[in-house]
Each structure stands twice: as structure tokens, then as C-alpha cells.
Amino acid sequence: MIPIRSVPEVLARARDLSAPAIEAALERLSPEVRLAAEYHFGLVDEVGHRVAATSSGKGVRPALAVLSAEAAGATAEVGVPGAVAVELVHNFSLIHDDVIDCDRERRHRPTVWAIWGVGRAIIVGDALLALAQQVLLDTDAHQFHLRSGAGGGTGGAAARCLAQATADMIAGQALDMAFESLPGIDVDRCLLMEAGKTGALLGCASSLGAILAGAPPATTDALREFGVQLGLAFQAVDDLLGIWGDPRQTGKPTGNDIRQHKKTLPIAAALANADGRAGELTHLLELVELSDDEVARATALVELCGGRAVAIDEADGRLAAALASLDHAGLDARARDELGDIARFVVAREF
Amino acid sequence: MIPIRSVPEVLARARDLSAPAIEAALERLSPEVRLAAEYHFGLVDEVGHRVAATSSGKGVRPALAVLSAEAAGATAEVGVPGAVAVELVHNFSLIHDDVIDCDRERRHRPTVWAIWGVGRAIIVGDALLALAQQVLLDTDAHQFHLRSGAGGGTGGAAARCLAQATADMIAGQALDMAFESLPGIDVDRCLLMEAGKTGALLGCASSLGAILAGAPPATTDALREFGVQLGLAFQAVDDLLGIWGDPRQTGKPTGNDIRQHKKTLPIAAALANADGRAGELTHLLELVELSDDEVARATALVELCGGRAVAIDEADGRLAAALASLDHAGLDARARDELGDIARFVVAREF
Numbered sequence: 001m002i003p004i005r006s007v008p009e010v011l012a013r014a015r016d017l018s019a020p021a022i023e024a025a026l027e028r029l030s031p032e033v034r035l036a037a038e039y040h041f042g043l044v045d046e047v048g049h050r051v052a053a054t055s056s057g058k059g060v061r062p063a064l065a066v067l068s069a070e071a072a073g074a075t076a077e078v079g080v081p082g083a084v085a086v087e088l089v090h091n092f093s094l095i096h097d098d099v100i101d102c103d104r105e106r107r108h109r110p111t112v113w114a115i116w117g118v119g120r121a122i123i124v125g126d127a128l129l130a131l132a133q134q135v136l137l138d139t140d141a142h143q144f145h146l147r148s149g150a151g152g153g154t155g156g157a158a159a160r161c162l163a164q165a166t167a168d169m170i171a172g173q174a175l176d177m178a179f180e181s182l183p184g185i186d187v188d189r190c191l192l193m194e195a196g197k198t199g200a201l202l203g204c205a206s207s208l209g210a211i212l213a214g215a216p217p218a219t220t221d222a223l224r225e226f227g228v229q230l231g232l233a234f235q236a237v238d239d240l241l242g243i244w245g246d247p248r249q250t251g252k253p254t255g256n257d258i259r260q261h262k263k264t265l266p267i268a269a270a271l272a273n274a275d276g277r278a279g280e281l282t283h284l285l286e287l288v289e290l291s292d293d294e295v296a297r298a299t300a301l302v303e304l305c306g307g308r309a310v311a312i313d314e315a316d317g318r319l320a321a322a323l324a325s326l327d328h329a330g331l332d333a334r335a336r337d338e339l340g341d342i343a344r345f346v347v348a349r350e351f
Numbered sequence: 352m353i354p355i356r357s358v359p360e361v362l363a364r365a366r367d368l369s370a371p372a373i374e375a376a377l378e379r380l381s382p383e384v385r386l387a388a389e390y391h392f393g394l395v396d397e398v399g400h401r402v403a404a405t406s407s408g409k410g411v412r413p414a415l416a417v418l419s420a421e422a423a424g425a426t427a428e429v430g431v432p433g434a435v436a437v438e439l440v441h442n443f444s445l446i447h448d449d450v451i452d453c454d455r456e457r458r459h460r461p462t463v464w465a466i467w468g469v470g471r472a473i474i475v476g477d478a479l480l481a482l483a484q485q486v487l488l489d490t491d492a493h494q495f496h497l498r499s500g501a502g503g504g505t506g507g508a509a510a511r512c513l514a515q516a517t518a519d520m521i522a523g524q525a526l527d528m529a530f531e532s533l534p535g536i537d538v539d540r541c542l543l544m545e546a547g548k549t550g551a552l553l554g555c556a557s558s559l560g561a562i563l564a565g566a567p568p569a570t571t572d573a574l575r576e577f578g579v580q581l582g583l584a585f586q587a588v589d590d591l592l593g594i595w596g597d598p599r600q601t602g603k604p605t606g607n608d609i610r611q612h613k614k615t616l617p618i619a620a621a622l623a624n625a626d627g628r629a630g631e632l633t634h635l636l637e638l639v640e641l642s643d644d645e646v647a648r649a650t651a652l653v654e655l656c657g658g659r660a661v662a663i664d665e666a667d668g669r670l671a672a673a674l675a676s677l678d679h680a681g682l683d684a685r686a687r688d689e690l691g692d693i694a695r696f697v698v699a700r701e702f
Contacts, residue, residue: 030522032529096477100470119451122473123525126447129477130517133484137511156507160488166481171381174474178383 008345010338014063017076018083022062025084025135033127036112036120040095046115060346061086061205064339068223069209071335079209081139081155085162086205088132093169093201095125100177108251129166133159139212158211161224165204172196180261185268187310191232194265198238199231206230206339222329226322226339233318233347236311239264243299244308255295258302261285265314270307277301319347359696361689365414368427369434373413376435376486384478387463387471391446397466411697412437412556415690419574420560422686430560432490432506436513437556439483444520444552446476451528459602480517484510490563509562512575516555523547531612536619538661545586545616546579553582557690573680577673577690584669584698587662590615594650595659606646609653612636616665621658628652670698 026037038044045051062083069079097103098111099121105111113121140155175193179185206227207220241250242257243266250256257264267285274281284290284298302308322343326336377388389395396402413434420430448454449462450472456462464472491506526544530536557578558571592601593608594617601607608615618636625632635641635649653659673694677687 028518030525032525033522092477096473100473118469119528120525122447122451122476123521123528125473125477126443126480127518127521127525129480130514130521133510133514134518137507137514140507141511153507156488156491156504156510159484159507159510160492163481163484163488167379167478167485170474170478170481171384174381174383174471174478177470177474 072215074213082208168200202231203228229322266307269310423561423566425564433559519551550582580673617658620661
């Protein structure tokens with residue numbers, strides 16, 4: 001695997017551009033919603049006092065949106081509403097997922113529902129989704145005003161892309177929930193779910209700046225494909241970290257996904273290849289609570305049955321496909337290289 | 352008050368146009384989401400068998416959207432995507448509200464969360480909201496395809512209107528939730544909340560068809576104002592029915608809103624005027640559980656203190672304002688009259 005790299009400078013540059021725009025968007029929320037939203041974004045504590053900016057993720061999605069505008073020959077600023085919108089949609093889904101999964105902590109802080117209750121968390125997520133659409137559609141209102149031209153601009157097309165990605169993401173989440181109650185684990189179903197849950201929004205982020213810039217379909221399609229493939233690579237890495245990740249880096253116990261009975265790609269692939277060991281692995285995975293020894297044995301079996309190799313191949317193959325999709329779209333060379341850097345950075349986590 | 356009328360023919364006509372389009376939109380949902388959504392819309396039972404169409408409301412919102420297109424001189428069909436979108440947003444909010452309010456029944460059937468759990472209900476609501484945006488934005492994609500022209504059409508402007516109304520509706524809901532935990536009841540705050548919860552989406556529905564038809568701002572603004580005022584009239588009537596409604600018609604016990612400690616307009620207005628009786632009324636409203644006699648006494652006190660009269664005046668005044676807003680916008684005469692019929696029908700429920 002590719003060695004881990006330092007955070008590309010481009011992530012910091014995109015964050016500097018998009019963070020103030022995200023804050024400005026959150027200011028549009030009604031007071032009852034805004035506090036919890038700003039808390040979730042790590043801007044304030046639970047009583048509304050400003051806190052030193054805590055990490056709210058690596059900022060890969062906004063960086064993709066900003067670079068997507070530059071890749072299409074526009075300025076980074078053109079991509080900023082896209083960066084804001086994808087961050088809002090991503091965080092809408094996190095807030096609702098925390099309710100659905102009954103997760104009381106995220107990024108070492110209590111989740112929105114754990115502080116303000118399920119009802120408020122539902123409302124706050126809903127508000128972020130509506131706001132994301134407003135941010136994109138308002139770019140048309142501004143263009144309309146500035147140009148005094150008839151008809152909409154590129155904001156409508158961007159909003160359409162985002163609404164489709166949101167729908168796909170929700171479908172992936174629904175498939176995941178249905179999956180959990182099924183007895184077996186199926187590799188194809190697993191990949192389909194991951195395409196929806198992770199690929200759709202990264203594909204949208206990677207094309208949104210170019211759509212806002214009015215780029216032709218060949219360009220926006222190539223960028224979307226880059227993001228979709230990157231999303232699948234990212235998810236495969238996440239699945240690997242969920243089993244073999246270093247607890248000091250993931251913040252979760254060793255073999256976390258096995259303890260939590262998650263149906264991820266390495267496990268699905270191992271079961272499909274298990275042959276004589278299938279009985280033992282299935283038995284271990286069905287235990288309500290696994291001891292540390294049982295987790296270690298199940299982890300070893302998943303690797304012995306090829307689950308780890310399949311996920312590593314998936315990550316490598318998807319990364320290669322992502323990079324290849326950038327080659328034939330007439331993109332700005334510097335932005336294309338920076339998109340490549342982000343892709344390698346995202347996939348190159350240690351496990 | 353105006354006597355109750357039979358359902359205007361226009362509601363049936365709008366339903367005939369919009370119902371198949373709503374069904375077609377729901378077919379775009381992923382299977383895991385679609386069953387619960389179709390169940391909620393009264394199309395199937397909980398295992399997916401088709402049922403005889405149950406009442407899923409009076410269909411006022413879709414009728415307003417369709418008439419709004421006609422009022423702007425377009426065909427009813429132009430307003431249909433607007434009718435679908437407002438119904439999807441309205442039902443997204445119902446599904447989430449049922450979770451928030453822990454309501455296990457709606458229209459004499461178990462609610463989505465009562466059957467499939469909170470997680471599924473959250474996801475299904477989210478999916479309907481994303482779908483509503485898609486339905487409007489896709490009208491631009493079709494126009495783009497048909498006309499081979501550059502830029503978007505009217506779908507982007509319609510989607511912007513809907514996103515704003517959704518945001519306002521959520522703000523109203525958030526205010527309502529905050530309101531419940533406050534000790535007092537304030538008339539202004541009550542009206543502000545009702546403007547968000549009911550006025551915003553009816554205002555959007557009433558202008559959406561005209562926006563899709565490309566009508567000028569003077570027309571769409573007048574139609575929106577009609578809908579906002581109608582929403583406030585409707586809400587005042589709903590508040591009256593919540594206290595004085597006939598249980599056989601409302602399906603809820605006499606004095607339901609008093610039993611449930613709801614902070615509605617008649618109660619807020621009565622408390623503001625209560626003078627010497629304020630102590631008794633406040634005491635009754637603060638009881639955790641009220642006997643039938645106590646409900647009857649509190650109901651009588653709300654009327655004695657003028658709460659009923661205030662709400663009736665509000666309903667009448669808002670209806671008059673709604674009708675007045677239709678006079679100066681150069682609307683198609685027949686559609687304008689039918690909008691008036693709907694407004695009088697909505698407000699003329701017995702109480």
C-alpha cells in the first residue's frame with residue numbers, strides 16, 4: 001500500500017475558503033436550530049460559547065468541490081457554494097445516523113440527540129438538508145440579479161446533482177439498515193450499499209464545482225466518476241480500519257466491526273471464500289458478545305479466508321480507477337494533480 | 352361563520368391530476384424506503400398489498416399548486432410537479448412529526464415509526480424531502496432536453512421557493528418544540544410559529560404553479576400571500592376544532608388540545624385577557640391530567656376570557672386578507688374564483 005502522507009496543502013486552502021461560508025450559511029438557521037447545528041460543526045459548546053475550532057473531519061468533501069471548479073477552469077470561489085452544500089448534506093446524514101444508530105458520541109463529544117433529544121436532532125438534520133439546497137439555488141438568484149438574464153443559472157443543475165446524491169445516499173443507508181436484519185452477508189449487496197452510502201456524495205462533491213462553473217457534461221461526468229470511485233476506495237479502507245485499525249488512531253477497540261457485528265466487505269468476502277472454515281467463522285460472528293480471544297480468532301479467520309486481501313485489492317483498484325477517470329476530461333493540470341493527491345491521501349491510511 | 356360547503360369539484364379535479372404523478376414519484380424510491388412511503392400515503396398496507404384508496408387528507412395543497420398554474424394562464428399540467436413536491440414535503444414533515452410527538456396513530460392507522468421503527472421513519476422522511484426537490488429540478492432537465500437551450504428553466508426557481516418554505520416550516524416546528532418547554536404562552540409567538548408551521552408551505556403551494564409557469568413576480572407574490580394568509584386562517588380553525596370540535600368529526604376527544612396541554616391561539620389569547628380568572632385557568636392548564644369536568648371548566652373559561660372570539664376573528668380576518676390578495680394580480684378569473692372556493696371551504700369547518 002501507499003505510505004501515509006501529510007495532509008495536502010490543498011485541504012487547508014479549501015478549508016480556509018469554505019469554513020467562513022459554512023458559518024455564514026449556518027447563521028441563516030432559526031435560533032432554536034442554529035445552536036445545535038453550530039455545536040455539531042464544532043463551532044460552539046452546548047450552551048453556545050465559541051470554542052477553539054475542533055477537528056470536524058479532514059475536509060475532503062469541500063476540497064473536492066473547490067478543486068472541481070478549478071479543474072473546470074473556474075476560480076476556487078465558484079466551487080465554494082458546492083463545498084458548503086456537500087458539507088451540510090454530509091452533516092445532516094451524520095446527525096440523523098447518530099439517532100438511528102443510537103450513537104451517543106462523535107469526535108469525542110456527545111451527539112446532538114444525546115444533548116437535545118431525538119426530536120431536536122431530527123429537526124436539525126432536516127434544516128441542514130433544506131439549507132444545502134438553498135445555498136446552491138441562491139447562486140442562481142444572485143446570477144439572475146447580476147446578469148438581469150432570463151432563466152436560471154448553474155445552481156439548478158448543481159441542486160439537481162445534490163438531490164440525486166442525497167437520494168442515493170439515503171437509499172444506501174436504507175439498504176444498510178435492511179442488511180443488518182438479514183442473516184447472510186453478500187459481497188455484491190455490500191458494494192452496492194457502499195456505493196450509495198459513500199460513493200454518491202463524494203461523486204457529487206467532485207463534480208459540483210464544475211457544474212457550478214458551467215462545465216460540459218464530459219468534464220462533470222469524469223469528475224463525478226472520479227468521486228464515486230474514490231468513495232468506494234475510501235469505504236474499503238474504512239472497512240479495513242474497522243477490523244485491523246490501530247485503536248490509538250481509530251479511537252475504537254481492536255476488531256471493532258467484528259465486535260459490533262457489522263457486515264463489511266472483508267467479512268462478506270471471507271464468508272464467501274470460507275470453505276471448511278465457514279462454520280467456525282459464522283459461529284464466531286453470530287455470538288452476541290465476543291471475548292477478546294474470540295475477536296482475535298475471528299479477525300485471523302477473516303484474513304486467512306482472504307477478506308483482507310479482497311478489501312485491499314478493492315481499495316487499490318478503485319483508487320486506480322479514480323485516477324484514470326481524470327485523464328481524459330481536459331482538466332486543468334494543477335487541479336487534476338491536486339485531486340490525485342487528495343485521492344492518494346484519503347486511501348493511504350495505516351492498517 | 353360561513354356554513355360548511357361540499358368539497359369543491361376543483362379538489363377532485365386536482366386530485367385526479369396529481370395522484371398518479373405522486374405515485375409515479377414514489378416509484379423512484381429504493382425498495383426499502385418505498386414500502387413505508389406508499390403505506391404512509393395510503394396506497395398499500397404494511398406488507399405492500401394494494402388497498403382501496405384511503406383518505407390521505409383533502410388534497411388542498413396539490414389543488415392550490417395546480418390552480419396556481421392556471422391562475423397564471425398556464426395549463427393545470429404545468430402545476431402538477433408543484434402539486435407533487437408540496438405533498439411530498441408535507442408528508443415528510445408528518446412522518447418526522449409523528450416520531451417527534453410519539454404519535455402512534457394517524458388517520459386511524461399506525462404511523463410509520465410505530466410499524467418500522469424510528470430509524471426507518473427518519474430515513475423515509477428524508478427520502479421524501481430529497482425526492483420533492485428532484486421532482487421540481489427535473490422539470491428543468493426535461494426543458495433543457497426539449498429546448499436544447501442553455502441554462503435552467505423555472506424548476507430551479509420553484510425548487511428555491513420550496514427549499515425556503517421547508518426551512519420556514521422547520522423553523523416553525525423548532526419554535527413549537529421550544530415553546531412547549533416554556534412556562535408562559537404568548538400570542539405573538541403563537542402566531543409566528545403558526546406562520547412557519549402552516550403558512551409557509553401553503554404560501555409555497557399557492558405560488559408554485561405560477562412559478563413553474565414562468566409568471567412575473569407580481570403574480571407569484573400575490574399568490575404566495577394568498578397562501579400564507581390562508582394557512583393562518585386554516586391554523587386558527589384547527590385551533591378552534593382542537594378545543595370545540597365535534598369528536599365524531601375530529602376523531603379526537605372533546606377538548607383534546609386542553610387535555611394535551613397544547614399552547615394554541617385561543618388559549619394564549621384567553622390567558623392574555625384572563626384578569627381575575629387567570630389564576631383558575633392557569634391552575635387548570637397546569638394539571639398533569641384533567642378530569643372531564645376540569646376540561647369542561649377550562650374550555651368554558653377559555654371562551655369566557657375571549658379566546659374563542661379571538662381565534663374566530665383571526666380565521667375570518669385571515670380569510671378576508673387571503674381573498675383580497677387575489678384581486679390585484681391579473682389572475683385568470685376562473686382559477687381565481689376556484690382559489691376563493693378552496694379558501695372558503697378550508698376555513699368553513701364546523702366548530
